[in-house]
Amino acid sequence: MTELKLFAPASIANLNCGFDVIGVCLQAIGDEMIFRKVAEKGLRITKITGATLPFEIDKNVAGVAAQAVLDEVGEPDFGIEIEIHKKIRAGSGIGSSSASASGAAFGINALLGYPLSKKELLNAAMKGEAIASGCEHADNVAPCMLGNFTLIRGYGPLDVVEIQAPNELFAVVLHPQIELKTADARAVLEPNISLKSAITQWGNVGGLVAGLCTQDYALIGRSLQDVVIEPLRKGLIPFFDELKSAALHSGALGAGISGAGPSVFALCKGISQAEKTAFAMSQAYLETGIAFDIHISAIDTEGVRILESIA
């Protein structure tokens, strides 16, 4: 392969009860990236559209992830050019930086003839992610890379569990056009929580995983609760309660903050329900006067993938 264009999907992390451990991959939203073999050695970012991002390899999420792959498998005897075409807005809370990181790791690996598996690429992707979020987290890079739902069972070593998405599950994501820094969303968290809340939360994590594994949509819905993080963070998202309430009243299985926000997601059974919920959420937010965009997406079952390639 001398050139390839890939799709790096957006993702929803946390899913209420699964703070820092559960994520899901979205089919309808994602970045495109191009990777090209060239004669002049070295790694270069040659084009960025859709966002203002640094071209320096060591300051760019995709650059760092790409370099991390090369550090692991060795520099090739050709150079590589990367084009980044952002479609996921930075700071929206649906894994924009993770898409860049996972996409870059995957793209480099593909050009090199796939020396590493997708799971093995997660460490490199996490290094890229760390440039944006300050720490090596896998809760967005894993679903973006692998597709479906992912559970980070633990770090050290990274243990990612893939959970197949029930096939009638759809996501709605409403992105309010406000700025909410991940650092601010982190700052409201408390270092300690009550044992009682923790037990409630891990009961719901167990319920969500069991619901996904057995395609029990009602159980998925009952488990999409968050007694730990949402109460602390929802104040950062204007009209969160109204939005969540609109989603639930329209028939969504559950709703909550996507990642660190400000996007708000809902999960629905079936495309018709997702359309109904998207309409209800739009109506609720139109009244606030805050600009937003909204997406309906199937769950992506494949993760980062090649769209076109030149042999």
Add this chain to the structure above:
Amino acid sequence: MTELKLFAPASIANLNCGFDVIGVCLQAIGDEMIFRKVAEKGLRITKITGATLPFEIDKNVAGVAAQAVLDEVGEPDFGIEIEIHKKIRAGSGIGSSSASASGAAFGINALLGYPLSKKELLNAAMKGEAIASGCEHADNVAPCMLGNFTLIRGYGPLDVVEIQAPNELFAVVLHPQIELKTADARAVLEPNISLKSAITQWGNVGGLVAGLCTQDYALIGRSLQDVVIEPLRKGLIPFFDELKSAALHSGALGAGISGAGPSVFALCKGISQAEKTAFAMSQAYLETGIAFDIHISAIDTEGVRILESIA
């Protein structure tokens, strides 16, 4: 049915990461109870073997659970006698009181022609359990009643998720003959835990549930960790570390405190491995000079059940 004899199995609660929410039913250990229709109205406990327990209905776990069923469905026009034959030692940490409570609720319901489902009987069983443990918990009554693994997703209303046990899974339970009161085991707990530990714990809960649902024994093993409760409680069980270490070194998937202790359990893949692990745990504990008994058990997939009945 005018008379029935039933089996009420022992169970392991918590399973490390699943404190207060996960439990599993054991096939090899359990109480027997007899329920008999008699002319003289009223509920009476007429015989108790294997333990010294009160005969007064309102002071006996089985009596309270039985009465709770009658309170829910109405007093019948006949009387009921109960015999309790305890095989599970009180205070062993494998659901002795829960077996009495679930068995009693099931037995009364059966004599009455099954007006309630097994799941509907859990509330009555929890009322019985509360006499012994001080609070209405379902983490042992649910697996005892329903069999397999159970997850208490939440209370209010009680939401119990049944998870089928992988068919090669076996449990080993070593019961040190020491007294450890549940109240003392509760007293060492901290009301708050770090968010970091909570995240680790719910990552493992997700992993354990996913492992059970997909019969992934290695994942089950990696998930059988407890960073929250075990560090606080293990000091109450003499030579816990040595026992756990012996289990793990022998090839067990995981090991930990059964319920509030003092029993220590291990989960193993296959009966041969379970026998090997039981031998290793026995050897380790023989050196301590503390008396113990040890059981190997398949996972019970049925829960409380009738052994014999007279029409």
